[in-house]
Amino acid sequence: MPVEAHVLAAFAAASFVLLIIPGPTIILVISQALAHGRQVALASVAGVGLGDLMAATLSLIGVGTVLAASATAFTIIKWLGAAYLVWIGVNMWRTPVTPPPVPQSGIEPDTASRTWPVFRDAFLVTLFNPKGIVFFLAFVPQFITPAKAFAPQAGVLVITFVILGMLNAGAYALLASSARHWIRQPSVLRAATRTGALFLVTAGIASVFVRRAA
Secondary structure, three states: OOOOOOHHHHHHHHHHHHOEEEEEHHHHHHHHHHHHHHHHHHHHHHHHHHHHHHHHHHHOHHHHHHHHOHHHHHHHHHHHHHHHHHHHHHHHOOOOOOOOOOOOOOOOOOOHHHHHHHHHHHHHHHHOOHHHHHHHHHHHHHHOOOOHHHHHHHHHHHHHHHHHHHHHHHHHHHHHHHHHOOOOOHHHHHHHHHHHHHHHHHHHHHHHHOOOOO
């Protein structure tokens, strides 16, 4: 096995602690679940997984080094990510929210048309987070055994992180979508959705002030 069991367990425990703290990605997942329901929210979980995988891959092939060393590159990616978060929040605020219907087939109508935008948003928000790429670059090597080949170890650790990230996002999505079915009053559902939208805009604005690690 490329990574020893006790090292993998320590990595998984550390990753879990970091993942359960809600950040912009989790706020997005929760907001989408409140706005659109479980079927659509699960698409955001897939987007988070692919975004984490891409961020980890980019970090391991050197992009993380560039972002850590270049203030310009870090700033460009940071502003792109911040602008996208604000755009999603504003769009979510302006979109009319209706109570979830009670579908006879068990699947809410118009699910297919909503799935792709939700997947896309979750993927891009996760990917356009320079802290995420730099995080992988700084975090994963802490659990690498120098005497062993780097690539197999990094692969196992990255896959482990992606799986844990998707499970974490999925849990948040399921909890939020369940709450959506309990909150059937239009005014309450609208307030909950707009609160999520405000959190997204706030997260986008706050991310502008994030500084590179020295």
